[in-house]
């Protein structure tokens with residue numbers, strides 16, 4: 001019997017093909033997801049060297065970063081985006097890769113459709129040329145973002161060289177007081193605020209504890225999604241009955257006897273009782289409040305009931321961090337000491353691979369129903385995928401949002417990074433359910449505050465942040 | 473890829489922590505489908521104002537630093553998005569090495585694929601370089617950074633070092649392990665789409 005291992009170590013061991021002495025290991029990759037932005041140069045590299053895609057059957061492509069979120073019947077106005085989208089279609093055709101294109105009912109943000117279609121499975125290795133690949137870890141997979149050269153490497157060889165990351169247990173204990181107002185997003189923002197944006201560099205997070213078991217699959221995806229904002233290579237949650245239930249009847253997941261066998265195997269994918277982690281940290285979520293970011297990195301976060309911190313208080317003696325905080329306040333046009341609930345917003349964005357799944361939209365609709373968006377705010381909802389969109393429409397959510405004054409869009413990354421026309425104007429302030437508040441992320445000069453879907457919805461109604469615990 | 477020989481240059485100091493890849497190459501330039509020519513977009517929103525004119529207060533616009541081949545940075549350089557465009561832009565601009573106390577993981581990996589050497593030095597050493605504008609020599613094969621007053625050692629794994637020193641194509645190297653990969657697929661591959669489970 002091998003010595004006690006964590007779930008991550010089990011997945012790692014199962015995938016090692018070869019290890020170089022004092023060097024990286026070659027891992028087999030079970031699923032490779034491809035999108036239009038980080039792949040064209042990889043396909044070019046293959047052509048240049050006359051190489052093929054080794055396993056097109058393990059590779060899946062979609063278009064999400066660039067796509068307009070206006071009606072699909074309209075042409076793409078931005079010609080450079082149109083070229084990138086067309087290039088992906090040509091590459092998929094040439095190399096025999098299945099593609100969920102803009103007209104497909106399966107199209108959506110790559111990290112939303114992977115789980116939805118059952119491409120994401122426990123115990124697998126999953127890569128994509130996108131840092132938020134960590135989302136798929138919610139199923140107990142080792143899922144990580146890679147660069148374009150690595151995309152080319154995986155296309156050609158179905159393998160990846162990796163140094164084994166260290167393990168980091170993030171224990172989330174206790175139960176939230178108000179499950180609607182205090183969400184998975186608040187939990188992960190709080191974690192990042194505490195450990196810092198480089199706290200996980202070189203590690204894989206394993207989220208554990210009562211507060212994690214308590215979460216639905218979609219909420220676990222929200223948590224794992226932002227592992228990268230904590231600097232981690234990946235983040236995962238061990239699979240349980242919720243995971244297995246989710247996978248029933250998903251298109252690419254095993255079915256019937258195969259599924260039963262798979263579940264038997266997946267049940268063993270737990271961290272052994274006596275296994276140890278390289279690092280661990282424990283949080284009690286019992287007292288957690290909704291979180292709001294005030295600065296220009298995802299560690300600059302406070303509770304909604306607090307005020308914008310003073311740079312000294314934030315930096316705790318680190319001069320470089322103090323300078324960064326000063327710079328952030330200037331960029332964000334905020335004064336230390338301002339109550340968060342006094343901050344007015346111009347725009348509201350509900351979407352992105354962090355928070356654009358059905359549950360997110362259902363929860364946000366509870367806040368919106370029967371109310372109206374503040375006249376000074378422009379608000380939009382961008383479902384994560386076409387399946388999320390149609391499911392939401394069959395529940396009548398589109399009507400709830402539209403009646404309240406929200407725009408209801410087609411699926412894509414949209415204003416999470418503003419590669420399509422959905423961007424902030426310089427100086428505009430946005431309550432956003434996405435994952436990054438970097439300078440200019442949502443548009444040059446735009447100011448982003450990261451929040452949960454219910455917090456974003458409430459800010460849209462009031463025109464400033466509100467403590468949504470008072471509403472739900 | 474050009475092999476990495478000994479590099480001699482002064483450094484261009486970028487005195488900010490947590491520089492993310494959204495700043496290194498803003499998203500509006502990610503729509504391009506080629507790999508070259510990204511140098512002109514490096515730190516675009518910091519370098520140019522909204523009219524596209526160079527901002528005087530940004531270090532890359534200071535003539536004093538023109539032509540330098542080493543970028544000196546602070547903690548957690550290259551965090552955020554996985555975009556390899558960040559490494560392409562730094563390399564295309566003319567840098568061959570980045571020195572910082574720490575790097576984000578994906579960015580660190582991306583550098584090696586593009587002939588760019590990321591060097592981790594102790595915080596005190598990086599501080600010293602920020603304060604003293606001296607000639608720096610980076611010798612990858614010896615893993616040293618030398619300045620007139622001292623020589624510092626840095627860590628880099630053997631495999632990456634070899635790739636960079638020899639300018640090798642890592643895909644070609646991996647393909648030499650074809651037998652091992654095929655054996656893995658026969659014996660251990662999990663959940664191929666045919667839904668046959670091999671465990």
Ligand code: SF4
Nearest residue numbers: 132352353413416417
């Ligand atoms: S929604 Fe945002 S974070 Fe997610 S994949 Fe798209 S651009 Fe990246």
